Amino acid sequence: MAGGKSAGKSKGGFGLSIQLIATAVLMAAAAAYFGFRGRGHFKPPVLSPLKAPMLTELQEFDAAYKDQMLWGSYRSGLYFGMRTRTPKGLVSGLLWFDPDDPNTLNQMRARHEASQGDGLSSYGWKRHDGRTYGTQELVDGEYNISLSMVGAAHPSRLKSFGPESGPGGDWSVRLQLSRTAGMPTRRRRISVVVYLGDEDAPREPWQVLPDGEVTDLRSGPAALLSGASSALGRGAGRWSLHAMEVPSSRFDRVFGAGLRRQRSAGGAEGEGGGSGxxxxxxxxxxxxxxxxxxxxxxxxxxxxxxxxxxxxxxxxxxxxxxxxxxxxxxxxxxxxxxxxxxxxxxxxxxxxxxxxxxxxxxxxxLGLPAAAVGRYRAAAAALSDLAALRRLHYDDARGWFADWGTHTEDVQLATKTVVDGEPPQQRVVSERVTRGWPLPQFVPQFGYVSLFPLITKLLPAGDVPAAAAAPAPPSAGAGATGSAGGSGAVGPELTLQQLALLxxxxxxxxxxxxxxxxxxxxxxxxxxxxxxxxxxxxxxxxxxxxxxxxxxxxxxxxxxxxxxxxxxxxxxxxxxxxxxxxxxxxxxxxxxxxxxxxxxxx
The missing domain is CATH 1.50.10.10 (Glycosyltransferase)
Known part of the structure; x- marks a missing residue:
């Protein structure tokens, strides 16, 4: 009888195992099928702009503004670059190099994109109003390069608008080269390249070398380039680029938008303030x-x-x-x-x-709908509740505001050696090792977060309403450490306490x-x-x-x-x-x- 019972149990257990295995196989097959089918038919959500008023729809950004702001030093990643505010831009830039340095080509020593690795002593705009003028100085070892829209006597405007100007007006740039003060006197050369390109008419990668001829500017202003571009409005507005040499190792380049008479860079000078x-x-x-x-x-x-x-x-x-x-x-x-x-x-x-x-x-x-503004006002009101802030984030034991969460201070930074990569290489990595069990508590450090009630001007300057001194909420539970709550300083005393901690x-x-x-x-x-x-x-x-x-x-x-x-x-x-x-x-x-x-x- 015992043997029969035993056999029955064995048979039943074997039968249950078959069912479990069969169910597991079917589930795995179904998961694989639907997972594959899901990946094959998954369509990412349609991303579309938020249907709300845009900043560019404000009356301040009308056609006159867009015309005035069409051109600017908008190629931020270069030492100097101009472009139009259009998807396909008419772009201009500057690069320079030492033609006597054999590493110029081998190590790409030309200066073009702004880089900390170039080690320039200093560079940056000294004056700029964001609209019409600016001056920049770049100190590169022995060379001091000044890019400016400033004349000898008066500040000069980068852009000018006249009856013959095209879209965006005309702009001029003065480039002056000099030896950096305090550097040893020796004969050195510097080559400067000024270029202009149209993104709406790109070249193939193997056709990017510039076209043109060497022009002697000592005989007077020269027209370097001219053309037409859709960046200057419908119908491909005409443009031209001129250059002229002025005394003291300077030369000006003048950009003209539209069909107009040639003029010297001096015509761009105005009487505007130069404080930038x-x-x-x-x-x-x-x-x-x-x-x-x-x-x-x-x-x-x-x-x-x-x-x-x-x-x-x-x-x-x-x-x-x-x-x-x-x-x-x-x-x-x-x-x-x-x-x-x-x-x-x-x-x-x-x-x-x-x-x-x-x-x-x-x-x-911006004229946002009242319903949208209301949500933000409600959130602002909740976040401005000093009583709630004290209950949640004021550590009575330490007398300051702090983060609350599951936390432990029993943490160490340990190192270990791992082998990875191809070919395999050993390297030492650091990892955080938590030795104590995290518990709900205040983070016991005074940091920037502790300054937020002061920064947001929620601390009282005078007497504080009684609600701000509300008692602490019930305990966070067993194991919680720290005293939350608002039973400490109130009114001006709270603010003076935080100023002392500051x-x-x-x-x-x-x-x-x-x-x-x-x-x-x-x-x-x-x-x-x-x-x-x-x-x-x-x-x-x-x-x-x-x-x-x-x-x-x-x-x-x-x-x-x-x-x-x-x-x-x-x-x-x-x-x-x-x-x-x-x-x-x-x-x-x-x-x-x-x-x-x-x-x-x-």
Whole structure:
């Protein structure tokens, strides 16, 4: 009987296994079939523009504006380049090289695309208004190259508009070569190439070498090129390029749009102001050279505005899926760094606009539907609730605002040796090793996130409503560490407490500004703006905020102005111990905020 029971169990178990195996095989086959079928028939979603008013539809951007802005120094990634704001552009550029250097061709030593690897001592726009004129100086070893629209006596406009001018007007550029001051005197040559091309009539790759003949400019102005281009309007507007030599190793090139009489570059000179942006007088107590640096920062930002046309790539599927192109569109934007980030960056653009608004007031709204605006207003109101912020992010134990989440401090950075590649090679890699179990708690570091209530001006300057001192919510559960809640300082005491933390040298306060891994000018500017707001409140909070503002502003300006005058550049970030500029340069993304900091424009 025992044997029969045993046999029955064996048979039943075997039968169940057959069923499970058969089911698993069928499921795997079905998954493979539908997965293959799905991949074969998958169609990416249709990407279409948002149906909402566009900035370009504002009345400020009418036909007159488009005509005035047709031409500009919109080839941001070059040391110097002009183009039209059209999908297929009429483009112009400059390159130079040492014809006596055997490495010129072998190592591609010609200067054309802006690159930190070229090691220029300095370069950047010293004056630029974003519309009609500008001057740029490039110091390349023994050579000092000045590209300007400035005459000997008066600033000159890059573009002029007359009755005989075609679309976009006429523009002129003056190129001056000189020996860099302090360099040894020896006979050296430099070759300069100026070119103009039409993207609407491209050449084959093997036909890109320039056409033309050597022209002696000593006998007078010369017509170098002429033609027609759809970039200048319907019907392929006519254009011509002229050059002339002027004294002191300079020559001018004049571009004429339309059928018109030839004239010299001197005809482009006007009486406009030459400050290129930040003008006026600054506080004489500021570091020497602050006005010069402020003008250069804003001018280089405006001179770095570029025009791009094409499709952005977005990934609509999961990881590993092929990116899909957006619809073709134009992008007109300032670039953070011509040598390192010669393209638009969203997180810089907001700070760019702060500077641009200081010069040009758009003056009207986008006219978004009320329903769309309402959603943003509701979100803004929720995020402006100080009582809720205290309940969620105020660490009573430490007296500051902090992130809350599943976290552990018991983490180490370990190294290990791996073998990979072809042929196989050994390399040492670092990896994070977590030794403790993460628990719900406050992140116990004071960082930029701790400054957000101050930056967003949510801290009280006077008496605070009782709701802001609401008690803490129920405990986050077993194992949670840290005391959340709002049972600590309230009213002006809370603000004074945060101002004291701001100036604690053991936290973010340094001789060169507020630090994280480095000194970043964007966050420092936002803190200065908030301190200026609280300084106007008066009382104890106002006095403390004003003192912190003046000291932080002084430290930042000494660091930024000192670096520019010593090294010739503004930088993406600054070392928090030495104040030395680091990373990409010239960087006039958010670092151009030095102009607003100097002028106290918040």
């Amino acid at each position: 942006g930040a003008g006026g007088e600054l506080d004489p107590s500021l570091p020497e050279g602050t006005l010069e640096v402020s003008r250069a920062a804003l001018s280089n930002l405006l001179g770095s505005v570029g025009y791009f046309y094409g499709s952005s790539l977005v990934r609509t599927g999961g990881p590993g899926s092929e990116p899909q192109p957006y619809w073709p569109a134009a992008l007109f934007t300032a670039v953070p760094s011509r040598s390192f980030f010669p393209r638009g960056f969203l997180w810089d653009e907001g700070f760019h606009q702060l500077l641009v608004q200081a010069m040009y007031d758009i003056g009207s709204s 100036q604690d040298p053991g936290l973010l306060w340094s001789p060169h500004g507020l630090r994280s891994l480095a000194i970043w000018i964007n966050v420092n500017y936002l803190v200065l703006r908030a301190l200026s707001h609280y300084a106007a409140a008066g009382g104890e909070v106002g006095a403390a905020a004003a003192a912190a503002h003046d000291e932080l502003r002084s430290r930042l300006l000494k660091t930024l102005v000192g670096n520019y005058r010593k090294h010739g550049y503004l930088y993406e970030q600054y070392d928090d111990e030495t104040g030395r500029g680091t990373s990409s340069h010239p960087f006039t993304g958010w670092t151009a905020l030095v102009t607003l900091i100097a002028a106290q424009e918040y």
